[in-house]
Amino acid sequence: MMGGGERVRWRGAFLAAGVGVLGGTAGAAAQTPMSYLRSFGPKGEVTVTLMWGLLALSIGVVVIISILVLFGALRRRSFPAFRPGEVLPxxxxxxxxxxxxFGIALTTTILIGLTVWTVAVMAAIxxxxxxxxxxxEITGQQWWWEARYLDRENPFREFETANELHIPVGEPVRIKLRTKDVIHSFWVPAxxxxxxLIPGQVNTxxxxxxxxxxxxxxxxxYCGAQHAKMALKVFADEPSQFAAWWNGQLKPAETPPEGQTVVRSGAERFRLRCGACHAVRGTLAGGDLGPDLTHLMSRTSIAAVTLPNTVGDLSGWIADPQHIKPKSKMxxxxxxxPELAAIRSYLLTLE
Ligand code: HEC
Ligand SMILES: [Cu+2]
Incomplete structure (x- = not known):
């Protein structure tokens, strides 16, 4: 049975398709973020055209075959009148x-044509x-995405973040994919x-x-219990914004000033309770089992886009991640x- 939400989503998908045909803009992607009926970059464009082409042709085939079958079933043949005792040859x-x-030749030609088109699209992308x-460089883990921004010329300009990628608009970005545990699949439909992401292998x-x-x-x-809550966001920024974001991410965390006792004790509690799994660059917290939190507050969501990054949701997550994402590795x-409050006030400084 379809729930109400399901129906709305389907209607959204058809709407997006309609908007797409009429030439809408990126707004449509926000309404139906997982729709693959429209694309917003050169890689998706050729694939989406292929998809519509295959769909149109398949519908054509079904319609033609149905008409022919109906025609064959309903057509009457005229037989010569039967006379008793006569043997009909x-x-x-x-x-x-x-x-x-004719039918075999036509189908073969079309199927070969489609194969060539498909292979050409695969080669093109x-x-x-x-x-x-x-x-x-993205490392999939149960159930979040670690992202390391590489800089071949200057390793000091590399940094790590999680679940929210930023890319400059209008130019290709190379993605290297590896996994720490099981097979995952990197997918940004639009x-x-x-x-x-295959264990022991780097896919690009x-x-x-x-x-x-x-x-x-x-x-x-499918990669285990929280596969459905392993999402990501890609922000396509104007190049200057992207550069500013990158420079911001490079900064180590600031040490809380002398006067802020709660924040300072939060930083200390964080190092003891959380630092074995989480890194905050510029501090003694250097764990690698969970997301790098150096610039946590620059992210709009947490726990692989499971929750918005608000004070309330952040508190809820830290207090009981197992309630929100059962079997999560946190x-x-x-x-x-008081410990929760202190740690939270420290996290809120990690901008
Ligand atoms: C045993 C390792 C471990 C410990 C200890 C741990 N975490 Fe985590 N943490 C994780 C993992 C793994 C994730 C990713 C969970 C997911 O999204 O499925 C995570 C996610 C988070 C996130 C979300 C980050 C994001 O960008 O999505 C925050 C915030 C966080 N932890 C804060 C804390 C705090 C604060 C503590 C200490 C009170 C703590 N963690 C202790 C492993 C740990
Ligand atoms: Cu998965």
């Missing part, structure tokens, strides 16, 4: 055979038109198809968004009220 006119040859200037793909905006992604391969830490 079995005759078979060769007339229909030509149609069968294999590599971007120009060599990307930026590379992001920007292109899926690429799997690329992303390009031609409209500034936010594009939602989702793990596309345990419930049984923090006391």
């Amino acid at each position: 079995v005759t078979r006119s060769p007339g229909g055979l030509g149609w069968i040859y 294999e590599e971007p038109a120009e060599e990307p200037r930026f590379t992001i 920007l292109g198809g899926k690429t799997d 793909t690329w992303l390009q968004a031609d409209h500034a905006g936010v594009y939602r992604g989702q793990c596309g391969e 345990p419930k830490l049984e923090l006391s009220g």
Whole structure:
């Protein structure tokens, strides 16, 4: 049975398709973030055209076959009047055979054509038109995305973040994919198809968004209990904004000033209770089992886009992540009220 929400989502998908045909803008992507019926970059464009082409042709085939079957079933043949005692000769006119040859030839030609089209599209999206200037190395883990921004010339300009990617609008970005545990699949529908993250292997793909905006992604391969809550966001920024964001991410966390006793004790509690799993650059917290939190407050969501990054949701997450994402690799830490408050006030300074 379809729930009300389900129906609304379907209606949204058809609406997006309609808007797409009429040439809407990035707004449509925000309404139906997981719709792959429209694309916002060169990689998705050719695939979406192929999809519509295959769909139109399949519908055409079904319609033509249905008409022919109906025609065959309803058509009456005229037989010569039957006279008792007469033996009718079995005759078979060769007339229909030509149609069968014609049908086979037509179908074969079309299927070969579609195969060539599909292979051509696959070849076209294999590599971007120009060599990307930026590379992001993504490591899938149950159930979040670690992202490391690489800089070949200057390793001091590299940094790590999680679940929310920023890319410059209008140019391709190289994505290297690996996984720490099981198979995941990197999928940002509006920007292109899926690429799997396979244990022991590095897969490469690329992303390009031609409209500034936010594009939602989702793990596309079942990877355990919280697979459904393993989403990501891609922000396509204007180049200057992107550069500013990158520079911001490079900064280490600021040490809380002398006077702020609650924040300072929060930082200390954080190092003891959380620092084994989370890194905050510039402090002694250097764990690698959970997301890097150096610039936590620059993210709009937490826990792989499961919750918005508000004070309330952040508190709820830290108090009991197992309630929000059961089996998540972050345990419930049984923090006391004051401890939770102190740690939270520290986290709010990590901008
Ligand atoms: C045993 C390791 C571990 C410990 C200890 C731990 N965390 Fe986590 N934390 C994780 C993992 C793993 C995730 C990712 C969970 C997910 O999204 O599925 C996470 C996610 C988070 C997030 C969301 C980050 C984001 O950008 O999505 C915050 C905030 C966070 N932890 C804060 C804390 C705080 C504060 C503490 C200490 C009170 C703490 N964690 C202790 C492992 C840990
Ligand atoms: Cu998954």
